[in-house]
Amino acid sequence: MAANRNPDRNSTRNRRMELWKYRWKQYGVGYIFVLPWLLGFCAFMAFPLLTSFFMSFHKVSIGGGAFKFDWVGLLNYRNAFLKDNVFPVELILYFQEMLLIIPIIVIFALLVSLLLNQQFPLRFLFRGVFFLPVIFATGQVLTELFAQGAGELPFLDQYQLEPLIKQYVGPQLADPILSVLSRSIVILWYSGVQVIIFIAGLQTIPRAVYEAVWIDGASPWDSFWKITLPSMMPFISLCTLYTIVELFTYPLNPVIRHISLNMFKADTGYGYANALAWSYFGFVIILIGLTMLFIQRSMRQRRDVR
CATH class of the missing domain: 4.10.170 (p53, subunit A)
Incomplete structure (x- = not known):
């Protein structure tokens, strides 16, 4: 045995x-x-993150040149959603706005990459133009541009679109839509990296595949839906993930601004601010997880159909 x-x-x-x-x-x-x-x-x-998570369960005060921790459990998290009248509202409004901006940026970058992937003179120059805002419009530069009004387009007032949007969309969705339209220049500033990624993805598709379907009589429209889009799904998921992380760490993010203000208040301090930050981080992780789950399911369904 x-x-x-x-x-x-x-x-x-x-x-x-x-x-x-x-x-x-x-x-x-x-x-x-x-x-x-x-x-x-x-x-x-690792250590700063663990320290931040530890602080979120305490009332943190500074005395004698050192931090003093008083255990409060989940009180900071409960106060964030039950007593704080600003954080939940800004969180919901910002998520609504980002759920509109993120797909617009990804679709815009994909369309631009399709154009820039074509053969035409001075193609490298146009590619550089779309990537330049990524270099210049970052951090303090972007904040200063928005402070001077350079990040807004005046077409809402010129064409009186605000009352029309409120009339046909409703008051709940009107505010995030108007905020997206008023800052539509952000789509150009935050699509440069995605355009480069999509161009690299388009160049991985063999030219012979397109030539084969064209010989069979497929139109460019058919080849886009049958070849280009399925082949670009991994790059779409990568650009979507990158866009979510980039926009939720946006310099003018009102949620992050609210967290920073509470960090230096005497009645809230570091403990409450860290609880706000971890709550915000949890919502972002859930959004990323749902997005990746949706993309993986769509890719699996396409493979099953094929």
Whole structure:
């Protein structure tokens, strides 16, 4: 009996080793590229994040040159949604606004990349023009531009679109739509990286595939829906994820501004501000998870149809 069990154990062990080798060959290079980031995260980011999470359950005060922690449990989180009259409202309004801006930026970047991927003179110059705002309009520069009114387009007042939108859309959706339209220049400023990613994705599709379907009589419209869009789904998911992270760390984000203000108030302080930040982070993670789940399901359905 023992002689019969040993071959089974050896075969199981060999299968596990083969599976481990296969997974390492498939994912090992990716892990090696991620390893420097993981080391940097553990060395410089892990401890501050854990400290911030620890503070969110305390009333933090400063005395004698040191922090004093008084345990309050979930009180800071309850106050964020039950007593704070600003945080929930700004959170909901900003999420509504971002749910409109994010798909617009991704679709706009995809359409622009389709145009910039064509063969025409000075193509590199137009690609550089779309990427320039990413270099200049960042951080304090973007804040100053918006303070001077450079981030808004005046067509809402010129064509009197505000009363029309409120009439046909309703008061609940009118405010986020008007906010998106008034800051439509953000679509240009925050689409440069996505355009570059989409152009790189378009260049991975073999030209022979398009030539084959054109010979079969497919139109450019058909080739876009049958070849280009399915092939670009991984890049669409990457650009969507990047856009979500970028816009929810936006310099003029009202939620982040509210968190910063509460950080230096005597009645709230670091503990309450960290609770607000972690609540905001939780909502963003849920949005990212739902977005990735939707994209993975759509990709799986396309594979099943094919």
